[in-house]
Amino acid sequence: MAASTERNERDGRLGGPDELSEREQAAVETLCYRLADDELVLGERYTEWQVRAPTLESDLALSNIAQDEFGHARLWYDLLEDFGYTEADLIFERDPGAFRHATLVELPFEKGDWADAIVRSYLYDAAEHLRLEALENSSYPRLADRVRKVLSEERYHREHARNWLERLTAGAEGRERVQSAADRLFPHALALFEPVGESDADVDALGLRTESLDSMREQWLDTVLPFLSSLGIDAAPELCEGTDVESLLPESVGRDGSHTDAWPELHAEMTRTYRDLGRTEARRIMSDPDDAE
Amino acid sequence: MIWEVFRQEQAGEYHTHCGNVHAPDREMALTFAQIQHGRRKPTHSLWVVPQPEVSEVDDEAATFGGTTDKSYRWVMPYNRVDPEFAEEIAESEAEQRDADEQRSEG
Numbered sequence: 001m002a003a004s005t006e007r008n009e010r011d012g013r014l015g016g017p018d019e020l021s022e023r024e025q026a027a028v029e030t031l032c033y034r035l036a037d038d039e040l041v042l043g044e045r046y047t048e049w050q051v052r053a054p055t056l057e058s059d060l061a062l063s064n065i066a067q068d069e070f071g072h073a074r075l076w077y078d079l080l081e082d083f084g085y086t087e088a089d090l091i092f093e094r095d096p097g098a099f100r101h102a103t104l105v106e107l108p109f110e111k112g113d114w115a116d117a118i119v120r121s122y123l124y125d126a127a128e129h130l131r132l133e134a135l136e137n138s139s140y141p142r143l144a145d146r147v148r149k150v151l152s153e154e155r156y157h158r159e160h161a162r163n164w165l166e167r168l169t170a171g172a173e174g175r176e177r178v179q180s181a182a183d184r185l186f187p188h189a190l191a192l193f194e195p196v197g198e199s200d201a202d203v204d205a206l207g208l209r210t211e212s213l214d215s216m217r218e219q220w221l222d223t224v225l226p227f228l229s230s231l232g233i234d235a236a237p238e239l240c241e242g243t244d245v246e247s248l249l250p251e252s253v254g255r256d257g258s259h260t261d262a263w264p265e266l267h268a269e270m271t272r273t274y275r276d277l278g279r280t281e282a283r284r285i286m287s288d289p290d291d292a293e
Numbered sequence: 294m295i296w297e298v299f300r301q302e303q304a305g306e307y308h309t310h311c312g313n314v315h316a317p318d319r320e321m322a323l324t325f326a327q328i329q330h331g332r333r334k335p336t337h338s339l340w341v342v343p344q345p346e347v348s349e350v351d352d353e354a355a356t357f358g359g360t361t362d363k364s365y366r367w368v369m370p371y372n373r374v375d376p377e378f379a380e381e382i383a384e385s386e387a388e389q390r391d392a393d394e395q396r397s398e399g
Contacts, residue, residue, distance in 0.1 A: 056315070057314050057315055057316060057325035057329060058325070060325070060328050060329055061324065061325055064328045064332060156327065159324065163321055167317065167318075
């Protein structure tokens with residue numbers, strides 16, 4: 001096959017966006033949608049805490065994390081724009097059913113439950129870290145070049161979540177709330193490691209990602225379960241009893257386009273102003289990430 | 294609990310007080326301070342200090358610098374010195390150095 005010969009000549013690295021075969025482009029798109037949609041939707045959810053977090057300081061910290069996630073989404077959507085898509089195609093005019101984020105990021109927060117925000121952030125950021133590490137040596141240079149920048153911001157996210165978890169679980173009431181958030185969110189966090197479809201196998205086969213989803217899930221379980229357990233939180237007791245991970249998954253995982261009812265609602269809200277103003281394209285207020293680099 | 298925050302822009306410079314954060318302990322104070330005081334301005338390092346650990350003396354309790362005229366403390370008058378004196382001073386210093394060396398040799 002011409003495309004694979006091309007890839008081998010480049011030492012296993014893929015070319016630029018215009019040089020990809022159809023199969024290669026499909027795999028890059030699959031990967032970028034996973035990344036971008038997760039970050040966008042999680043950032044959108046986090047903003048609901050603005051002016052509602054427990055203190056001014058925690059409000060600023062979470063808002064800042066939300067802004068980081070939007071910034072990361074922008075980097076990944078920009079790679080999709082290489083293929084001719086516009087921001088309107090990718091976000092504002094896209095069918096909510098076409099989004100590929102995991103359901104963890106779309107679920108509404110339990111009203112006023114800060115433990116929900118913190119547990120969600122912890123489960124997500126631990127997975128995000130593994131996922132980014134598996135992209136540092138991606139065969140697609142456009143992607144690999146952007147990973148380091150994102151990784152350095154993610155460190156704060158993990159520390160922030162861990163610091164909060166340690167303190168929330170210091171008392172009985174807090175521990176109970178963390179436990180109940182973990183019970184509710186854990187199955188949806190497992191959805192982070194679900195494939196988008198068959199093209200996800202190509203993401204591995206073409207070296208876009210250097211760790212498979214299964215292998216990352218194992219590493220993630222080895223990270224989060226012992227940490228939560230050290231805080232007195234039992235996140236997935238079924239797993240210790242030998243239950244298959246797949247059986248713990250929620251009905252909708254998001255990755256395959258199946259979402260909870262909360263998602264179309266959130267998407268409608270997120271894009272309402274765009275529609276109300278009768279827009280047909282998204283205004284650009286920042287320079288292209290390539291120009292800013 | 295309130296933690297006073299000091300920001301250093303570049304290595305080697307002084308940490309300058311820039312505000313405070315509310316946090317239950319030292320680690321959370323550092324976590325919050327990074328965002329509240331380190332995200333917009335160039336930052337090389339932040340200190341957080343528990344507010345009760347800061348001691349104060351103000352101008353009600355003390356008369357800073359005293360009350361009598363001590364303008365002689367300011368070296369301003371030297372600005373009006375005849376530059377030739379500078380040579381004289383340099384010569385005099387050189388003489389003293391020589392004398393000192395001779396003494397130690399002797």
